[in-house]
Amino acid sequence: MLSEISVSINESVKNTDNGAVRPMSSPYLKYAKEYLITPEIGYYSMDVPSGEELKTGFQTANSSLGIIFCLGGSSVFTISKNGLTYEYTLRQGECSIAYMPYAAGISAIDSRKRYRAVNMFIVPLRVRNHSFGHPMAESFLQEITRTAKDSIFLTKGNITKDILKILQELISTKASGFSYRNLDISRLYELVMLTVESLNTKKQFRQKNILQPEDINLILNAGRLITENLSNPPTLVSLAKSAGLNLFKLKNGFKEVFGTTVNGFITDKRMEKAKVMLESGDYSVSNIAWDLGYTNVSHFIELFRRQYGMTPGKLLSEQRSRSVSKLISSARQSII
Template sequence: MPITLSQADYANWLDESTATATEGDMMAYPATLRKGKQRYVALREGIDLCIEDLWLNDDLEIQHCDRAHPLELTFEQVQCGGKSSQRYDFFGSGLAPAEVWRVPGQRRIVSVNVHIESFIFQQWIGDSSEDRQVLELLRPADQRYFECSGTPTAAMQMAVQAILHCPFQGLTQRLYLESKVWELMALLIEDLLTVSRECSLPALKPDDVERIHYASNLLRRQLTHPPSLIDLARAVGINDHKLKVGFRQVFGTTVFGYLHEHRMERSRQLLESGDLSVTEAAQAVGFASRGHFAAAFRRKYGVNPGVYARQRRA
């Protein structure tokens, strides 16, 4: 049976917890949620940050009614069954419809959630924004909000990790965290605008799609010493601009992002097999520095590569 919380149940727990906690403290979840903590930081009026680290034994349902909604950014790292995934959800202001959020159990969820009131965002963009997609983030309270989701880019992942491991306290902590919040907002908007621009591009010719798939095959075969963008474009017979734009249209990510994802997945497979050490696995996928590899592995899978390898051998 799933654990079911109404919106009022969740709000009451949050109100009680924040009333008794010092700002920035980690607050334990109700016992019904098993293990987990939440850290709430009011950066300033109109901007709230919440960091959660939750192990969910049972399926969870949270029932929401119609409600006015601020802008919201959510980044999640989910670990389940030895595998890890990441996603973001981006909501504008407006009307959030009645719905039931369902989260499967038997997983660890580490998340960064930010609420920004619409008046703060309006001050930020001013009155001169000509991008329709940006203005779509601000909708009236009787109109359903804008929403989108996707896989965080490498830059987004770095900003999220900076929030999770903020080294400061007090005023400097709030300044630092708010700067990272706006960095994430900028990256999300740029991603949104990039996708919009690419959607307006003419469809790729079948021959170009075939060449781009060939380029992806070359990258997967040359993880250790990948070609430069220009060399890759030459190898498949198209110019580098068409390769960059077309690669994102076909695979939904950049050439570098595609290469990085396959490097990390291959390194995970090598560590899981137990045949290579961490240093050897790093070198096998093109990392010259064990430290850089370990940091990239943690960002991707939420655990140090050495720990992951030992867990797989256990």
């Protein structure tokens, strides 16, 4: 049997009179077992029997961070945003963290095996207040709150023994109604901190900029502006203004389009031009450095050596030797 269910995270819960949040009636909850949902943090466990080909559509909110722990089976997540699509598979023993504001997606469960998972939703800005003693988690949650709304963040890793212990504790006892349970809440906070730290998210964190075609053209134009002004390249602020981009898209867009930072791009283009000038044999090393905007010739020499594995002086010397050899060879041919 194939179940097609479309669920919006925003629509699947509602506020109660006491301010708590509880699930609304939805066919999606057919497979939800134990759960606890509050305005800032919550979870529900999924248990889908084998043979049930569940395909679930979802729409994310603007501030929630999702964590999924796969305890059995596997599922494939396909996320669509601004015309681009991202896909990843979550298998037994793995967990994932995702921040995807205003994105749509589909999760498809592999029907060949029983699928068991625990899904968590947290509001990073609120949960940060409980991160005392977990500096890495606090730093990550702070970073997430600053992520641009046109970006996504995805990472996954393995479920540790400490994490598994809390998960088993959470799903072993059924929640009584939809009331707050202090044990659950405190363990949920601990679960978030342990998950962030186990995935070493501080180091893995990458903001994936979702570029529109017009953004790419603007970034390419910014690259052209730099190339045309290598001796005196524009500052980041002036470049962003000239190209019609904000600083976030300029910085992250350069990494996506050119594979390097703005400063890295400037250095690469300067070294490329320096190599061409050296190979012509018409310029001295110091003249090339000054022409490219380097007031410290030694700094220019070191950058060139890092780029090409030799100093510009050596390249110039080899080029001039080759030129002399060609002249001598040409002269001999004309005499013969």
